[in-house]
Amino acid sequence: MSLDTATVRRIASLARIRLEEEEVGRMQAELNGILGWIEQLQAVPTEGVEPMAGGAPVSSDAGMRMRADEVTDGGMPEKVLANAPDRMGDYFGVPKVVE
Amino acid sequence: MHPTDFSLRGALDALAEGIISSEELTRAHLDAIGRLNPRINAYVTVMAEQALAAARASDERRRQGIVGPLEGLPLAIKDLFCTDGVPTTAGSRILGNFVPPYESTVTANLLRDGAVFLGKVNMDEFAMGSSNTTSAFGPVENPWSRANDPDARLVPGGSSGGSAAAVAARLALGATATDTGGSIRQPAAFCGIAGIKPTYGRCSRFGIVAFASSLDQAGPVARTVEDCAILLRSMAGFDPKDATSADLPVPDFAAACTRGVKGLRIGVPKEYRLDGMPAEIEALWQQGLEWLRAEGAETVEISLPHTKYALPTYYIVAPAEASSNLARYDGVRFGLRVAEGASDLRDLYERTRAAGFGAEVKRRIMIGTYVLSAGYYDAYYLKAQKVRTLIRRDFDEAWRKVDAIVTPATPSAAFGMDEKQDDPVTMYLNDVFTVTANLAGLPGLAVPAGLDRQGLPLGLQVIGRAFDEETVFAVGAAIERAADFRAVPGLRAGA
Numbered sequence: 001m002s003l004d005t006a007t008v009r010r011i012a013s014l015a016r017i018r019l020e021e022e023e024v025g026r027m028q029a030e031l032n033g034i035l036g037w038i039e040q041l042q043a044v045p046t047e048g049v050e051p052m053a054g055g056a057p058v059s060s061d062a063g064m065r066m067r068a069d070e071v072t073d074g075g076m077p078e079k080v081l082a083n084a085p086d087r088m089g090d091y092f093g094v095p096k097v098v099e
Numbered sequence: 100m101h102p103t104d105f106s107l108r109g110a111l112d113a114l115a116e117g118i119i120s121s122e123e124l125t126r127a128h129l130d131a132i133g134r135l136n137p138r139i140n141a142y143v144t145v146m147a148e149q150a151l152a153a154a155r156a157s158d159e160r161r162r163q164g165i166v167g168p169l170e171g172l173p174l175a176i177k178d179l180f181c182t183d184g185v186p187t188t189a190g191s192r193i194l195g196n197f198v199p200p201y202e203s204t205v206t207a208n209l210l211r212d213g214a215v216f217l218g219k220v221n222m223d224e225f226a227m228g229s230s231n232t233t234s235a236f237g238p239v240e241n242p243w244s245r246a247n248d249p250d251a252r253l254v255p256g257g258s259s260g261g262s263a264a265a266v267a268a269r270l271a272l273g274a275t276a277t278d279t280g281g282s283i284r285q286p287a288a289f290c291g292i293a294g295i296k297p298t299y300g301r302c303s304r305f306g307i308v309a310f311a312s313s314l315d316q317a318g319p320v321a322r323t324v325e326d327c328a329i330l331l332r333s334m335a336g337f338d339p340k341d342a343t344s345a346d347l348p349v350p351d352f353a354a355a356c357t358r359g360v361k362g363l364r365i366g367v368p369k370e371y372r373l374d375g376m377p378a379e380i381e382a383l384w385q386q387g388l389e390w391l392r393a394e395g396a397e398t399v400e401i402s403l404p405h406t407k408y409a410l411p412t413y414y415i416v417a418p419a420e421a422s423s424n425l426a427r428y429d430g431v432r433f434g435l436r437v438a439e440g441a442s443d444l445r446d447l448y449e450r451t452r453a454a455g456f457g458a459e460v461k462r463r464i465m466i467g468t469y470v471l472s473a474g475y476y477d478a479y480y481l482k483a484q485k486v487r488t489l490i491r492r493d494f495d496e497a498w499r500k501v502d503a504i505v506t507p508a509t510p511s512a513a514f515g516m517d518e519k520q521d522d523p524v525t526m527y528l529n530d531v532f533t534v535t536a537n538l539a540g541l542p543g544l545a546v547p548a549g550l551d552r553q554g555l556p557l558g559l560q561v562i563g564r565a566f567d568e569e570t571v572f573a574v575g576a577a578i579e580r581a582a583d584f585r586a587v588p589g590l591r592a593g594a
Contacts, residue, residue: 013449016448016452017456017464030523031462033522037414041412049486050488052487052488052491054540055541079201080200085430086438095438
């Protein structure tokens with residue numbers, strides 16, 4: 001499986017990373033090198049095998065814990081906004097979205 | 100003796116006996132950082148004033164009889180841990196001038212126990228790398244050099260390269276680090292120090308900048324196995340703020356270091372004998388097994404048949420999770436924003452991320468985005484999670500026959516800063532011996548065991564059962580005692 005340049009541009013767009021025209025070729029070659037290498041996994045029989053994440057099967061309760069759905073924190077707009085690149089009152093500022 | 104030469108345990112004893120104060124110890128480290136950091140580049144933020152104030156406060160507590168388990172010990176903190184009021188960069192431009200308004204659980208635990216933070220240390224960008232050359236703040240230099248080529252600058256390994264180099268050069272008594280595929284153990288081995296990645300869930304991930312959440316674990320690096328044990332006991336523990344944190348008691352890991360290995364069965368996985376591996380590494384591995392047998396352990400050949408699939412599995416799982424975790428860096432709420440030329444919000448995201456992320460991070464986000472994109476999820480991510488189960492089953496099978504597994508820590512000694520930079524996959528192969536423990540969620544410890552013929556340190560790795568770090572420490576400490584590793588790097592404080 002080899003990615004063409006259109007696919008590389010589409011992935012960059014999905015990833016929200018601006019890719020300059022002259023960067024596409026090199027990115028394509030590197031991605032294809034990596035994907036060609038990970039392709040060997042397809043040879044491993046995994047029928048009936050349960051997927052796993054962290055230290056436990058994905059389906060088990062051992063890996064994850066639920067907590068009560070209640071507010072435990074909040075009321076600190078100054079802290080939340082302290083690192084904002086652009087702040088408007090108690091809001092994050094962004095370029096105009098709606099004309 | 101120079102104060103920076105204390106082991107962490109030695110410093111605790113010297114502080115308790117009043118031989119030295121935390122302020123003196125901290126000042127000695129800060130002086131050493133001032134002299135050596137311009138070359139080594141281990142620290143990206145030095146917290147000189149805060150460190151001295153914290154040290155004086157610690158000395159005052161001690162006078163009042165309040166002595167925490169790490170009271171007065173100067174440590175380095177990997178710049179992946181959020182520290183309240185102190186810039187945290189993750190080695191990336193995209194975090195800009197981000198100053199966390201909160202403390203990570205692991206660093207909060209260290210502060211609770213009396214530690215003094217000297218500063219934040221360099222790392223591969225977002226912990227993605229094995230050489231510390233992907234940092235936005237420049238590479239870190241390994242304090243060791245080759246006897247026959249002393250001018251060649253070597254990498255400290257990565258991603259916790261700043262942590263390992265700082266500890267090896269005596270610019271800290273110990274350091275926090277994180278390990279997603281080998282990022283504690285490989286730099287520890289390259290810098291001739293010890294480091295442990297504990298079991299997944301042992302240390303809280305709250306406040307650690309996320310890379311691959313199902314693999315990331317925090318752990319310590321230090322110059323002795325016992326020092327790692329002391330640090331891990333403080334770092335570890337249940338935290339309701341991390342849904343994968345293990346609600347288990349934290350044992351006295353340092354006590355386990357003196358247990359010995361008599362009667363233990365040590366597994367030797369045949370799949371870890373690689374073609375083209377340097378003969379010195381094979382010889383050191385055999386020597387390590389011989390030391391353990393001499394102490395009463397039994398060595399048993401085992402098979403971990405899915406080992407060869409571990410790295411390809413990792414390079415699906417880790418980029419997939421990274422592409423999701425790093426989606427938050429969009430130039431809106433914190434960190435870098437590139438607004439110039441942006442025609443709309445989407446363009447702002449794309450320009451910010453293009454300028455803020457380095458090449459390796461972009462590659463991994465792209466791979467991750469691709470393997471998670473519509474139509475490919477099952478073929479890549481789900482497939483990789485299933486192979487992960489098979490890798491874990493290999494270990495489960497092994498634990499029926501053995502109590503711990505011993506392997507080389509890395510397939511080579513530290514390499515030059517200009518080597519392995521052309522092909523990403525060549526760099527990825529550095530983690531061939533370490534990545535399996537992340538995929539299976541198991542503890543792994545690197546311990547310095549010898550030098551190669553160029554005088555560079557080589558490490559062995561001990562892997563244990565989930566939540567059995569105690570056996571890992573017992574075996575690692577036995578190797579350390581037998582190896583009697585006393586070599587020191589040329590670049591170090593007090594030299």
